[in-house]
Amino acid sequence: MEANDFLSEFGLSRTAIRTKLVQILMDANEALSSKEIEAFLDDNIDRVTLYRTIKLFEEKKLIHKIVVDEQITKYRLIKPNKNTEHPHFHCVRCDKVVCLPDTPLPCCDLPEGFSVSNQNTIIEGTCQKCNK
Amino acid sequence: MEANDFLSEFGLSRTAIRTKLVQILMDANEALSSKEIEAFLDDNIDRVTLYRTIKLFEEKKLIHKIVVDEQITKYRLIKPNKNTEHPHFHCVRCDKVVCLPDTPLPCCDLPEGFSVSNQNTIIEGTCQKCNK
DNA sequence: TATATTTTGCAACACTGTTGCAAAATATAA
DNA sequence: TTATATTTTGCAACAGTGTTGCAAAATATA
Numbered sequence: 001m002e003a004n005d006f007l008s009e010f011g012l013s014r015t016a017i018r019t020k021l022v023q024i025l026m027d028a029n030e031a032l033s034s035k036e037i038e039a040f041l042d043d044n045i046d047r048v049t050l051y052r053t054i055k056l057f058e059e060k061k062l063i064h065k066i067v068v069d070e071q072i073t074k075y076r077l078i079k080p081n082k083n084t085e086h087p088h089f090h091c092v093r094c095d096k097v098v099c100l101p102d103t104p105l106p107c108c109d110l111p112e113g114f115s116v117s118n119q120n121t122i123i124e125g126t127c128q129k130c131n132k
Numbered sequence: 133m134e135a136n137d138f139l140s141e142f143g144l145s146r147t148a149i150r151t152k153l154v155q156i157l158m159d160a161n162e163a164l165s166s167k168e169i170e171a172f173l174d175d176n177i178d179r180v181t182l183y184r185t186i187k188l189f190e191e192k193k194l195i196h197k198i199v200v201d202e203q204i205t206k207y208r209l210i211k212p213n214k215n216t217e218h219p220h221f222h223c224v225r226c227d228k229v230v231c232l233p234d235t236p237l238p239c240c241d242l243p244e245g246f247s248v249s250n251q252n253t254i255i256e257g258t259c260q261k262c263n264k
Numbered sequence: 265t266a267t268a269t270t271t272t273g274c275a276a277c278a279c280t281g282t283t284g285c286a287a288a289a290t291a292t293a294a
Numbered sequence: 295t296t297a298t299a300t301t302t303t304g305c306a307a308c309a310g311t312g313t314t315g316c317a318a319a320a321t322a323t324a
Contacts, residue, residue, distance in 0.1 A: 013321075015271065034311080046273050051312060053271095067201045070280070071310075087240055092249065100240060109235050113260030114221065121240075121253040128245030145290080147302065166280080178304050183281060185302095202311070203279075 009080075010060045017045060017053055022062070022077070031066050031074035031088065031097040066097055068122060085119065091127035098127070141212075142192045149177060149185055154194070154209070163198050163206035163220065163229040198229055200254060217251065223259035230259070 003022040007014050024040045025032065034050060041050065054075060057063040063075045068090045074097045087100045100123070110116065135154040139146050156172045157164065166182060173182065186207060189195040195207045200222045206229045219232045232255070242248065 013270080015321085017272090044273095047311090048274080048313080049272055055312095065201075067199055069199050070202065070205055073202050073311085089242065089246065100242070102241060110221065110232070110255070110257075111260065113263050114257060115263060116255055116257040117224065118257075119253065119255045121251065123240055123242070123248055123251045125242075125246060125248040125250075128243065131245050131247060145301080147290085149303090176304095179280090180282080180305080181303055187281095205280085 006062060006077075010062055012056070012060060012062075017041070017049055021050075021053055021057070025063065025075065025077040028076070029098070031076040031099075033072060033074050037075075066120070066122070068095075068097060087121035087123055089127065090122050090124045091130055092124055093126055093130040096127060138194060138209075142194055144188070144192060144194075149173070149181060153182075153185055153189070157195065157207065157209040160208070161230070163208040163231070165204060165206050169207075198252070198254070200227075200229060219253035219255055221255050221257070221259065223262055224256055225258055225262040228259060 003019050003026060004014050006022045006026075007018055012018060020041060021037065024037055034047075034054060037054075038045070038047070038050060054063070057075075058065055061078060064078050066074045066076065066088050068074060072090075072095060076097075076099065086102075088097050089100055090097050135151050135158060136146055138154045138158075139150055144150060152173060153169065156169055166179075166186060169186075170177070170179070170182060186195070189207075190197055193210060196210050198206045198208065198220050200206060204222075204227060208229075208231065219235050220229050221232055222229050240248075240251070
């Protein structure tokens, strides 16, 4: 799937940064922070523009936000027809965040009157690479 | 259990703010943000001192940090002999965070070579009160 | 082409948390 | 008790992440 198809599908016009952002996230095998995304962008891209684009993508549900801690927030592309509700693994050594698509989220028993909109599970530990 | 017993048990000397912070968290039926804690403290308490105390409590494992999103981080007291590994519910309307102690965390299947140190689950939705 | 709308870039700001350093408080020793 | 050392606090300043207002640039529409 092309980056621009993503934009069209979600009713967004094609601007340079939007196409680039989709491409970066498509190519990435992990969730990326805004800092990491910036490193892939041309130097002259404004930080504010990137933040606004990320926010737009969130609202239009092109991307999913993963809050690792106060200092680390990462984003990954939501691939159509793919299970989006799965845990994420955060390596505390290299700070990489990867999806764990094969692990289903648990059904949680909630008290009467509570309703759920979404569920985030972050498993922290050390990844394969850092464990070597 | 008295607030000061907490401090002694963890090898911390008793200063005004420490005793007060333990008391506030003991009385709270929910996890509190530093802003919310500040509201319970005397006006002349410095923000830095509070942050430093929170950090100290975290290191000494008196409290547990729950990162809801970039803007909201909450803290709750770790009660000795109580299960600390349970999901938390974040109400997106009133922003309250409560423990779900009766819901066990799922065992997640991790790829080979990964090791886990801890696991955070935040369930977002609307609480009983806000659903009325 | 002319006009309206959207997107961008800049400056400035808000919020959360941190660091350095000196003053105050507390603990320890004489 | 007094003197000394250690810990804790308060202040100022800073760092990182994200936001807002506004004008200029780019894009879409008539």
